[in-house]
Amino acid sequence: xxxxxxxxxxxxxxxxxxxxxxxxxxxxxxxxxxxxxxxxxxxxxxxxxxxxxxxxxxxxxxxxxxxxxxxxxxxxxxxxxxxxxxxxxxxxxxxxxxxxxxxxxxxxxxxxxxxxxxxxxxxxxxxxxxxxxxxxxxxxxxxxxxxxxxxxxxxxxxxxxxxxxxxxxxxxxxxxxxxxxxxxxxxxxxxxxxxxxxxxxxxxxxxxxxxxxxxxxxxxxxxxxxxxxxxxxxxxxxxxxxxxxxxxxxxxxxxxxxxxxxxxxxxxxxxxxxxxxxxxxxxxxxxxxxxxxxxxxxxxxxxxxxxxxxxxxxxxxxxxxxxxxxxxxxxxxxxxxxxxxxxxxxxxxxxxxxxxxxxxxxxxxxxxxxxxxxxxxxxxxxxxxxxxxxxxxxxxxxxxxxxxxxxxxxxxxxxxxxxxxxxxxxxxxxxxxxxxxxxxxxxxxxxxxxxxxxxxxxxxxxxxxxxxxxxxxxxxxxxxxxxxxxxxxxxxxxxxxxxxxxxxxxxxxxxxxxxxxxxxxxxxxxxxxxxxxxxxxxxxxxxxxxxxxxxxxxxxxxxxxxxxxxxxxxxxxxxxxxxxxxxxxxxxxxxxxxxxxxxxxxxxxxxxxxxxxxxxxxxxxxxxxxxxxxxxxxxxxxxxxxxxxxxxxxxxxxxxxx
Numbered sequence: 001x002x003x004x005x006x007x008x009x010x011x012x013x014x015x016x017x018x019x020x021x022x023x024x025x026x027x028x029x030x031x032x033x034x035x036x037x038x039x040x041x042x043x044x045x046x047x048x049x050x051x052x053x054x055x056x057x058x059x060x061x062x063x064x065x066x067x068x069x070x071x072x073x074x075x076x077x078x079x080x081x082x083x084x085x086x087x088x089x090x091x092x093x094x095x096x097x098x099x100x101x102x103x104x105x106x107x108x109x110x111x112x113x114x115x116x117x118x119x120x121x122x123x124x125x126x127x128x129x130x131x132x133x134x135x136x137x138x139x140x141x142x143x144x145x146x147x148x149x150x151x152x153x154x155x156x157x158x159x160x161x162x163x164x165x166x167x168x169x170x171x172x173x174x175x176x177x178x179x180x181x182x183x184x185x186x187x188x189x190x191x192x193x194x195x196x197x198x199x200x201x202x203x204x205x206x207x208x209x210x211x212x213x214x215x216x217x218x219x220x221x222x223x224x225x226x227x228x229x230x231x232x233x234x235x236x237x238x239x240x241x242x243x244x245x246x247x248x249x250x251x252x253x254x255x256x257x258x259x260x261x262x263x264x265x266x267x268x269x270x271x272x273x274x275x276x277x278x279x280x281x282x283x284x285x286x287x288x289x290x291x292x293x294x295x296x297x298x299x300x301x302x303x304x305x306x307x308x309x310x311x312x313x314x315x316x317x318x319x320x321x322x323x324x325x326x327x328x329x330x331x332x333x334x335x336x337x338x339x340x341x342x343x344x345x346x347x348x349x350x351x352x353x354x355x356x357x358x359x360x361x362x363x364x365x366x367x368x369x370x371x372x373x374x375x376x377x378x379x380x381x382x383x384x385x386x387x388x389x390x391x392x393x394x395x396x397x398x399x400x401x402x403x404x405x406x407x408x409x410x411x412x413x414x415x416x417x418x419x420x421x422x423x424x425x426x427x428x429x430x431x432x433x434x435x436x437x438x439x440x441x442x443x444x445x446x447x448x449x450x451x452x453x454x455x456x457x458x459x460x461x462x463x464x465x466x467x468x469x470x471x472x473x474x475x476x477x478x479x480x481x482x483x484x485x486x487x488x489x490x491x492x493x494x495x496x497x498x499x500x501x502x503x504x505x506x507x508x509x510x511x512x513x514x515x516x517x518x519x520x521x522x523x524x525x526x527x528x529x530x531x532x533x534x535x536x537x538x539x540x541x542x543x544x545x546x547x548x549x550x551x552x553x554x555x556x557x558x559x560x561x562x563x564x565x566x567x568x569x570x571x572x573x574x575x576x577x578x579x580x581x582x583x584x585x586x587x588x589x590x591x592x593x594x595x596x597x598x599x600x601x602x603x604x605x606x607x608x609x610x611x612x613x614x615x616x617x618x619x620x621x622x623x624x625x626x627x628x629x630x631x632x633x634x635x636x637x638x639x640x641x642x643x644x645x646x647x648x649x650x651x652x653x654x655x656x657x658x
Contacts, residue, residue, distance in 0.1 A: 006237040008049060008058040009260050011251050012038050012080075014329040014337045020062035020078040021335040023085055028066065028074060034096040035065035036331040037252045039077055042559050043275070043595075047453075050261055061086075065096045071151050071181040073568075093148050095570040097254065097305050098139055101333040102153070106137035106178050110155050113185040119174045124197040125159060134158045134167050136382040136412075139303045139570040140177065141295040142540060145187075148571040151180040154189075154295065156412070164209075165202050166614045168383060169433055171415045172197060175292050189292040195415040198432030205615040225321040231348055233373060235324050240346070242373045244399075244635070246270065249344065249375060251328050254563070255280055256306035256377050257344060259390060262449075264399055266631060273523065274625075276447040277401070279306065279388060281565050282603075283545040285535050287437035288414070288425040296412075296436075297541045300381040302569030306388070309379040312341050318378055318387075319345040345376050354398075354636060362650045368641040372402075385409035387618070398636045399627040403444060406618040411435040411608055427608045435608030439534060441548045443564050446598040446625070447557065448507040451521055453595040456510045457487040457554045460524070461501035491587020493554035493598075497530035505552055505600075506628065510593060514629040521630045527551075527623035530602045543574025546581035548601050555583045557595040564599055 012020070017036045024031065040046070041058030049058055060080040067073055073096055076088035110116050111130050120133055135155035146152055157172035173195040177187040202209070210216055233242035238249045244265040250258035255278040262274040285297040300306070308330060315323055328343035354370035378387045387406040416422065416434035426436040448455040461483045469477030484506070487493040497503055504527075508520035533548045535541040542549065547564035555561065563569075566578040580599060604621050611617070627635075 007239060007248060008041050008046060008060070009038070009248050009250050009258075010238050012036065012060075012062060012329065014339065016060065016062065016080050017329060017331050017337055018335075019080050019083050020064055021331065023078045023083055024064055024066060024076075025335065027085055027088070028068065031066035031068045031074065032099075032333045033064070033066055033331045033335050034099055034333070035063060035075075035253060037063050037254070038250075039063040043557065047275075067096065067151070069181075071149070094568040095139075095148060095151050096568050097308070098137075098153070098303055098570060099333045100308060102180060103137045103304075105183065106153055106155055107135050109178060109183060109185065110135050110157075110176055113176065115188055116176055116185060119188060119190065120172070122194065122196075123159075123172050123174070124199075129159075132160050133172075134160050135176070137178065138296070138298060138382070141297055142544065142571055142573045143177075143292075143295060144573075146177070148573065152186075152571065153178045153180065154292070156296075159197055161199070161202065164204065164206060166204055166410065168410045168413045169200070169203060169430060169614060170197060171413045171433065173415045191290070193417075195417050195420075198415070198418075200431045203430060203614050227322040227348070231322045231324065232371070233324075233346065233348070235346065238326065240375075245373070249326065249346075251307060251326065251343060251377075253307040253330055254301060254305045256310055256379060257375060257388060257390060259375070262401075266635065271451055271630075272449040273399075274401075274447060275449040275453075276445070277390070278445055279403070279405075279442055280445040280563055280599075281443040281547060283439075283441050283541065283548050283565070284384075285439050285441075285533070285541040285545070286412070287439075287534065290425075293414070293436070294540055297535075297545070298381065299545070299565055299569045300379075300384075300386070302563060302565050304381060306377070306379045306386070307343075309381055310340060310343050311378045311380060311385075312343065313345045313376070313378065314342070319347055319374075319376060321347045321349070323347045343377060345374075347374055347376075348372065349374055354639060355634070359647060362647045364645050364647040364650050366641050366644045368636070368639050380409070383410040383412050398634065399630060401625040402622055403625075404620055404622040405442065406620045407440060407604075408616050408618045410615055411612055412438070427610075429608050429610045429613040433613065435612065437605075437607050439531060439603060439605050441531070441533065441545070441601055441603040443547050444600045444602070444623070445562070445564070446507070446525070446600065448523075448596055448598060450507055450509045450523055450630075451512050452509055453557075454509065454511060454593050455596050456508050456520075456592050456594075457493060457552075457596060457598055458506040458508060458522075459485045459487060459495050459552075460504045460506055461485070461498065463501060486592065487554055488590060488592045489587055490553070490555055490584045490589045490591055493552060493591060494550050494584060494587070495552045496532070497527070497551045499528070502528075505598065507596075507598060515632070517629050519629050522628045523630065524626045524628045525552075525598070525600060525623065526626055527600060527602050529604055529621045529623070531605050534605065540574065544572055546574070546577065547579060547599060549581075551601055553580050553584060553599045554591050555580075555597050555599070556589060556591055557597050558583075561597070 039061040062078040065075040137153045140152040155176040158167040159170040160167040175189040247262040248260045258278040324346045325342040326344040328340040351370040351372040354368040356367040358365040391402040463483040465474040465479035467473035505525040506522040508522040564580040
């Protein structure tokens, strides 16, 4: 019997992954699987099916990438129902995403290597302590000494006196280079100035350590969250309906959560907003210029995968209240299935006041509280945790979508000698522990569909009137307005944030005007945490992370333009344009009234401090996609209020002031 999926955008299930693996193994026996994921239906076919679900269902296709002996990389497509390969290529000079199994193997090899043992001895670690030596394997980024044809990882080295200790307190000062095909260390980068291991007193964050130190706080009372009648959302497979919102929740090895076919029920009319929304890339550049730290910049999504690194979420810990979970099936490197239970949690939260007004004349009042729907995953990238929350939030039942990212975990650290100057590139956060300056720059892909596929992007700046004070147009000098600049070509779309003008960007359907304001219906990107990429032009990070050079790019939609740093990110040199810089091209392609995608890079700059160690408090960053001139008026006036007393009711009770 033919396999059927409840929705064409559902991720591949375990059975489908196994079918794809078997089809590839039948043709190419001795391979390791780096990717087996849904090859999403082409947009035109998907839109036709969404408009008429009784029509021909888009085929279930698996996107597969493998590594064969000798480091050969193969990729292709497998028809799940037909159980056969329909497209296949062997590629050279590319390295696909790093798998968890590859990362885990490096640490074992490192401990056995005689040259690593020698360097540990130089650092002050005896041979019988080698079981206490750990490493965080990172892709090498790019190193011109080795190029892109050999699959490499660099080992960031640490010592851990006890298995329960924080390894990042004891960084080591050398860096082995690991060849994945040979499964051996081929080189060790050793600094000119050696920094022996400093065996300072342990500082730990686990329960035993805190209880032994000062104990836990005793003045926290329980905070219980109950929903006696269950949640207000309905989940049919992966199709979610919550109040006026309707959308599909996808998940894949790379992006993690993907929201698709996002619609809003506007008084009985189901209106399109976005076709697809996901976090597609990020880069974490570090700011120490000394070799080999110039290589230290992680593309945590493109090089390791937010899906591959996702946590299994726990009730009462990662999420509270009435929770619905979605699991994930991912391929292991040997072609077996890795099942992640509770990869996504869905729940509601109270979100404070939605709207309120009190009339000072008579104390009449209305107050309505907001409720937020949260779709969350948390992934761990070695030392860092990233909690990704996509929210439909009725400060934001009003049609606003919020993306919030909470960063926690542990600083990536390097060793420092007593009295050594960090030169401003980092902070000594604990004796012997140098926390390097770094950035976290994320890229959000917004496939716009505002009341239909033909959209236009505008840049909007708050500007003082061009007319001088005392003129007829601005007699008192107080006039200001929203300056709207249409982004007509891909080149014009390459823009940066300006805090002085509180710059925002509008995604508009210029074919449809609001009946009152007479301006196009739109969604506004409101994003205030938008630092510039700090590594200079021509640096390795600047070349490799082209998407991060500017806050906004806009391109015409194309089916396979999903990843702004390229499909295969590890060990790209950046010498040729890949991803967004390639798609922007000469900047002449028109994007006015077209099917467009807006790419937004945002994030934060982290100058470490002692308060960040040994574990960091969550630091949140967020942005909004807000309706502007989209609804006829406030769309949430029908949310039941907590209190509503009118002026006439106050007067009838003899409570009015006037």
